[in-house]
Amino acid sequence: MVTRVATVAFEGIEARAVDVQVQIIPGSVVFNVVGLPDKAVGESRERVRGALIASGLALPAKRITVNLAPADLPKEGSHYDLPIALGVMAAIGAIPADALAGYCVLGELALDGSITAVNGVLPAAIAAAARGLGLICPAQTGPEAAWAGGDLDVLAPRSLIQLANHFKGSQVMARPEPAMAGQAGPLPDLADIKGQEAAKRALEVAAAGGHNLLMNGPPGSGKSMLAARLPSILPPLGPRELLDISMIQSVAGALKDGALSNRRPFRQPHHSASMAALVGGGIGARPGEVSLAHGGVLFLDELPEFSPQVLDSLRQPMETGEVMIARANHRVTYPARFQLVAAMNPCRCGQGLEPGYACRRGPNERCMAQYQARISGPLLDRIDLRIEVPAVTAADLILPPPAEGSREASARVAAARALQATRFGERGLPAATTNATCPANLIEQVAHPDADGTALIRQAAESMRLSARGFHRTLRVARTLADLDGEAQVRRMHLAEALSYRGRGDSAAAAA
Numbered sequence: 001m002v003t004r005v006a007t008v009a010f011e012g013i014e015a016r017a018v019d020v021q022v023q024i025i026p027g028s029v030v031f032n033v034v035g036l037p038d039k040a041v042g043e044s045r046e047r048v049r050g051a052l053i054a055s056g057l058a059l060p061a062k063r064i065t066v067n068l069a070p071a072d073l074p075k076e077g078s079h080y081d082l083p084i085a086l087g088v089m090a091a092i093g094a095i096p097a098d099a100l101a102g103y104c105v106l107g108e109l110a111l112d113g114s115i116t117a118v119n120g121v122l123p124a125a126i127a128a129a130a131r132g133l134g135l136i137c138p139a140q141t142g143p144e145a146a147w148a149g150g151d152l153d154v155l156a157p158r159s160l161i162q163l164a165n166h167f168k169g170s171q172v173m174a175r176p177e178p179a180m181a182g183q184a185g186p187l188p189d190l191a192d193i194k195g196q197e198a199a200k201r202a203l204e205v206a207a208a209g210g211h212n213l214l215m216n217g218p219p220g221s222g223k224s225m226l227a228a229r230l231p232s233i234l235p236p237l238g239p240r241e242l243l244d245i246s247m248i249q250s251v252a253g254a255l256k257d258g259a260l261s262n263r264r265p266f267r268q269p270h271h272s273a274s275m276a277a278l279v280g281g282g283i284g285a286r287p288g289e290v291s292l293a294h295g296g297v298l299f300l301d302e303l304p305e306f307s308p309q310v311l312d313s314l315r316q317p318m319e320t321g322e323v324m325i326a327r328a329n330h331r332v333t334y335p336a337r338f339q340l341v342a343a344m345n346p347c348r349c350g351q352g353l354e355p356g357y358a359c360r361r362g363p364n365e366r367c368m369a370q371y372q373a374r375i376s377g378p379l380l381d382r383i384d385l386r387i388e389v390p391a392v393t394a395a396d397l398i399l400p401p402p403a404e405g406s407r408e409a410s411a412r413v414a415a416a417r418a419l420q421a422t423r424f425g426e427r428g429l430p431a432a433t434t435n436a437t438c439p440a441n442l443i444e445q446v447a448h449p450d451a452d453g454t455a456l457i458r459q460a461a462e463s464m465r466l467s468a469r470g471f472h473r474t475l476r477v478a479r480t481l482a483d484l485d486g487e488a489q490v491r492r493m494h495l496a497e498a499l500s501y502r503g504r505g506d507s508a509a510a511a512a
């Protein structure tokens with residue numbers, strides 16, 4: 001007879017159904033796992049054997065075959081231990097044979113019979129709910145599974161014995177409660193920044209429309225400081241976005257104790273990051289920084305110091321909002337719709353833009369062009385807002401702190417995002433759509449400027465040689481500026497401000 005246990009295999013954040021089939025027949029004493037298992041899955045035999053013995057169950061001296069179907073889907077990870085052990089337990093009559101019928105199972109076993117946490121419980125729970133099954137998962141990840149829906153039956157045992165007792169009815173387990181991570185202190189506030197009004201405005205515009213932002217300025221002008229204050233003005237997460245973001249974190253093993261976080265991700269990889277670290281890949285095709293920043297911000301400080309190949313690998317995900325990692329035998333896709341915020345110095349000496357400063361490496365223009373050539377034109381073209389952050393003056397620094405802080409700015413951002421949510425909701429787009437991410441044909445409709453504005457953008461498109469993408473991106477920023485003003489019509493002044501955010505970067509790219 002064959003016992004069957006439902007489990008999953010992960011392809012990106014997708015949980016594919018896998019059937020664990022256990023057969024125990026007379027014959028030579030062996031324990032085999034077949035069905036394209038990787039090393040961790042192959043080793044699960046030893047953990048299953050140890051855990052069963054520790055739980056007071058001996059494996060029968062027979063031929064045990066475990067088949068993971070479908071056989072052509074590669075199986076990676078350690079979460080197959082628990083379904084295999086439960087299949088064996090059902091086959092030898094240690095738990096009722098029909099007990100497992102309504103459940104999808106995942107978990108790793110320790111040699112002492114306890115069940116340890118695994119990655120990907122949230123997507124597995126959502127997939128189980130969609131298939132009309134309950135979920136058996138490790139105790140530590142129970143709070144994560146409970147997010148998949150109030151009517152999902154979740155069992156989160158600490159050990160094999162606890163689960164066996166539950167099925168026997170001698171010690172029934174309670175359903176775990178969904179958990180939200182406690183806030184780790186307040187976020188840094190915009191009120192800490194003195195002066196830099198233009199940069200603060202650009203930061204607010206970036207937050208309101210989800211636009212990419214590049215800050216260029218001398219050392220110590222406060223670029224890293226400004227970027228660190230972006231999370232404090234970003235709009236709160238909607239329920240759908242919260243689940244989408246948490247699924248990626250679940251697969252990456254970034255959820256602590258199964259608790260979800262309602263803060264938008266803010267990822268800040270160092271400039272020595274490799275391609276695999278940034279876009280994903282490596283063992284088990286893990287999600288990279290671009291996917292961990294999904295729905296939030298990817299902050300690249302000292303942009304030209306990143307390797308040019310790594311930077312150019314961002315171009316595709318920035319356009320499509322997802323990243324595809326090709327492996328030898330299959331492809332994995334992760335969502336990667338992030339907002340890029342980058343900071344850089346104008347040149348290697350850092351002072352190239354300062355009036356009256358002469359770079360050591362010859363004319364300022366050449367020094368700047370050499371440094372900025374490390375960033376490709378197509379990447380720059382994808383950045384809607386490019387601003388200069390000049391050095392703060394002593395006069396600014398001795399001023400009292402500004403009256404306005406993150407609270408006021410985030411209220412304006414939230415109002416602008418609410419306008420976008422209704423606009424794109426009415427057109428049937430997902431709730432997380434922003435002016436920066438809506439389809440190009442739609443932005444032409446919703447950001448149609450008045451007659452004065454049309455004349456301005458026509459003239460600017462010619463004189464600034466805007467690319468088609470540049471044209472649409474200007475419209476996107478103008479739409480956000482009008483949203484911040486609460487206006488339905490995009491006007492000339494909105495377009496003028498939007499165009500001002502493209503200026504300098506283009507000339508630098510042209511010089512390079």
Ligand SMILES: Nc1ncnc2c1ncn2[C@@H]1O[C@H](COP(=O)(O)OP(=O)(O)OP(=O)(O)O)[C@@H](O)[C@H]1O
Pocket residue numbers: 192193194195196217218219220221222223224225226343344345392
């Ligand atoms: N506008 C400002 N108001 C108050 N303090 C500031 C301001 N700008 C800079 N500072 C101070 O200067 C320090 C350095 O700023 P920050 O690290 O953000 O500079 P940066 O522009 O990122 O420089 P680099 O190009 O060298 O990375 C901050 O920690 C802060 O103490």
Ligand SMILES: [Mg+2]
Pocket residue numbers: 223224225301343
């Ligand atoms: Mg810095």
